Amino acid sequence: MPTIVPNEEYCIGCRLCEIACMVEHSGCSDVFKALRPGRPRPCPGTVVEVEGDRALSISCRHCDHPPCVLACLTGAMHRSPEGRVVVDRKRCAGCWTCVLVCPFGAVAKGPDRKVASKCDFCPGRDRPACVEACPNRALRVVEGTA
Amino acid sequence: MKARHHVIVGNSAAAIGAVEGIRSVSREDLVTVISAEPHHCYSRPLIAELLAGELSPGDLGYRPADFYQAQGVRALLGRRVEAVDAELHGVTLEDGEFIPYDRLLLATGSVPIRPDIADADGPGVFVFNSIADAQALADATRGTRRAVVAGGGLIGMKAAESLHRRGLQVTVVELAPRLLSSAFDRAAGRLLAARAEAAGLRLVTDNAVVAVERKAGMVAGVRLADGSLLPADLLVLAVGVRPNLALAAGAGVHVNRGALVDDQMLTSAPDVYAAGDVAQGPELLSGEPRVLPLWPVACRQGQVAGTAMAGQPRDYPGGLAHNSLTLFGLCAMSAGRVEPEPGDTELAHGDGNGTYHKVLLRGDRLVGACAVGAVDRFGILTGLILDGQPCGFLRHSFPAFPVRLLSLPQEYRLARLGG
Numbered sequence: 226m227p228t229i230v231p232n233e234e235y236c237i238g239c240r241l242c243e244i245a246c247m248v249e250h251s252g253c254s255d256v257f258k259a260l261r262p263g264r265p266r267p268c269p270g271t272v273v274e275v276e277g278d279r280a281l282s283i284s285c286r287h288c289d290h291p292p293c294v295l296a297c298l299t300g301a302m303h304r305s306p307e308g309r310v311v312v313d314r315k316r317c318a319g320c321w322t323c324v325l326v327c328p329f330g331a332v333a334k335g336p337d338r339k340v341a342s343k344c345d346f347c348p349g350r351d352r353p354a355c356v357e358a359c360p361n362r363a364l365r366v367v368e369g370t371a
Numbered sequence: 372m373k374a375r376h377h378v379i380v381g382n383s384a385a386a387i388g389a390v391e392g393i394r395s396v397s398r399e400d401l402v403t404v405i406s407a408e409p410h411h412c413y414s415r416p417l418i419a420e421l422l423a424g425e426l427s428p429g430d431l432g433y434r435p436a437d438f439y440q441a442q443g444v445r446a447l448l449g450r451r452v453e454a455v456d457a458e459l460h461g462v463t464l465e466d467g468e469f470i471p472y473d474r475l476l477l478a479t480g481s482v483p484i485r486p487d488i489a490d491a492d493g494p495g496v497f498v499f500n501s502i503a504d505a506q507a508l509a510d511a512t513r514g515t516r517r518a519v520v521a522g523g524g525l526i527g528m529k530a531a532e533s534l535h536r537r538g539l540q541v542t543v544v545e546l547a548p549r550l551l552s553s554a555f556d557r558a559a560g561r562l563l564a565a566r567a568e569a570a571g572l573r574l575v576t577d578n579a580v581v582a583v584e585r586k587a588g589m590v591a592g593v594r595l596a597d598g599s600l601l602p603a604d605l606l607v608l609a610v611g612v613r614p615n616l617a618l619a620a621g622a623g624v625h626v627n628r629g630a631l632v633d634d635q636m637l638t639s640a641p642d643v644y645a646a647g648d649v650a651q652g653p654e655l656l657s658g659e660p661r662v663l664p665l666w667p668v669a670c671r672q673g674q675v676a677g678t679a680m681a682g683q684p685r686d687y688p689g690g691l692a693h694n695s696l697t698l699f700g701l702c703a704m705s706a707g708r709v710e711p712e713p714g715d716t717e718l719a720h721g722d723g724n725g726t727y728h729k730v731l732l733r734g735d736r737l738v739g740a741c742a743v744g745a746v747d748r749f750g751i752l753t754g755l756i757l758d759g760q761p762c763g764f765l766r767h768s769f770p771a772f773p774v775r776l777l778s779l780p781q782e783y784r785l786a787r788l789g790g
Contacts (some may be wrong), residue, residue: 226522230788230789231779231788234640258519268444272748274432274775274776274777275777276775276777276778278660279777280777281776281777282505283776284554286788286789287603291585292750294672295671295674296389296415296670296671297669298416298666298667299417299431300413300414300434300435302431302465304762316432317418318414318417318570320416320419320667320695320697321695321697321702321704322667323697323748323750324704324746324747324748324749324750325693325694325695325704325706325746325749325750325752325753326693326694326750326753327748327750327754328750328751328753328754328755328758328787329751329754329776329787329788330747330748330749330750330751330773330776331749332750333747333748367789
């Protein structure tokens with residue numbers, strides 16, 4: 226499974242990756258409409274850390290041995306046939322055991338705080354939206370690293 | 372190599388983890404799952420939602436409905452294993468059928484402890500460990516108003532919350548001076564208790580149910596150790612669980628608190644493995660054999676057992692206690708040690724407003740963490756405990772939460788993130 230690998234030398238903490246992710250998962254391609262106040266805002270599947278002059282964008286590693294899948298109480302967190310680690314929203318009970326065990330902090334409580342939310346590697350796209358949006362090429366797709 | 376026949380007794384987290392572990396190594400080996408419960412594998416923790424009336428039994432599936440078929444597993448559900456013959460390498464079912472095995476996994480789980488309570492046998496007294504238990508309890512709540520839950524641990528509090536959501540007046544009676552003491556420290560337990568009380572639960576500590584008072588056979592109240600009487604229509608026993616060792620002893624497996632296993636989940640009996648709540652295996656921080664009756668630990672142990680049974684053992688550093696609990700909307704998490712041991716450094720911080728964080732360091736190593744109210748990205752701490760990474764930076768950065776990956780040593784971070 227390919228992974229999105231961040232490069233902290235290049236990351237400037239602009240958070241365009243977060244915005245691209247939210248727009249991609251909003252069901253609406255227009256950034257202004259997608260993030261309009263009052264419209265439920267998707268939870269970004271990537272989180273940008275900034276510490277002093279250093280920054281880093283982190284999303285799910287789609288691990289070979291994902292702790293979140295192993296720990297999930299309900300079986301909602303699973304590996305898709307293509308190898309992505311994904312949440313079945315219908316089966317997620319919001320117990321947050323995935324949040325408890327993900328060593329990257331890459332699983333979040335979703336916008337409704339009821340089911341888990343994470344990077345789904347943008348099914349249907351050649352390259353994930355965050356990677357395409359990064360203005361400084363701090364994110365790239367690398368085959369089979371996790 | 373000739374295909375092996377793996378027999379798995381049990382059908383919960385450890386059993387399913389074992390099936391997946393075996394199948395990650397071999398598609399050819401034969402796998403038979405035998406379970407006294409008649410259900411498709413289900414998420415046991417979700418029985419709380421079943422009791423609350425928010426899910427039905429069909430919603431509890433732990434794996435898709437075609438799981439056994441897709442994994443090539445023969446599932447004998449609703450069949451009880453009566454005995455294990457470790458010498459002959461076979462198990463006998465209650466109907467007399469003998470099933471031979473090459474490798475056996477005991478994934479028999481745990482059974483609720485039934486404390487010594489006078490007149491507890493009879494209608495109106497329940498345990499809370501299975502779909503059947505939850506359904507019986509849910510049925511009994513119809514037309515009743517008042518419930519007492521004996522035991523203020525994780526299971527007792529979830530049962531109490533579900534009964535409350537069904538509209539009952541619920542009192543929790545806990546023997547210890549505080550609630551949730553196995554998973555959370557005093558401060559975290561206090562916040563969770565305050566939330567439960569604000570929601571309407573009545574909490575009684577330093578006390579215990581000693582007798583059931585009945586009228587015409589039905590529960591009318593419970594008598595507590597201090598002599599007081601609590602009017603009640605039903606009583607739930609949730610004082611804890613113990614390993615279900617019924618088969619292990621007969622199989623000649625060395626038993627302490629649970630079935631003793633090595634780091635591959637192998638017991639003292641040849642070709643007999645044990646995983647999950649029934650097993651007593653290595654604990655990560657102490658190195659000591661411990662029973663850790665936790666769902667994720669059971670699944671991992673099952674997977675470790677499965678790969679070993681199929682002939683490709685993987686390293687297993689030992690289990691780690693970790694819990695995520697949401698009680699009346701308040702989220703709490705813990706990993707590793709709850710309380711400091713002599714020589715540990717404890718850093719704790721509460722904002723006085725329902726948020727609390729704590730870390731326990733031994734030297735530079737993180738050995739325990741706890742969060743209430745703000746739990747985002749908690750797994751970074753769990754990962755640091757598991758990896759044994761130097762965490763001296765926490766002495767300066769605490770109570771900043773969540774901990775950032777950027778705070779960790781760069782070499783470690785790059786190795787984990789790849790690239």
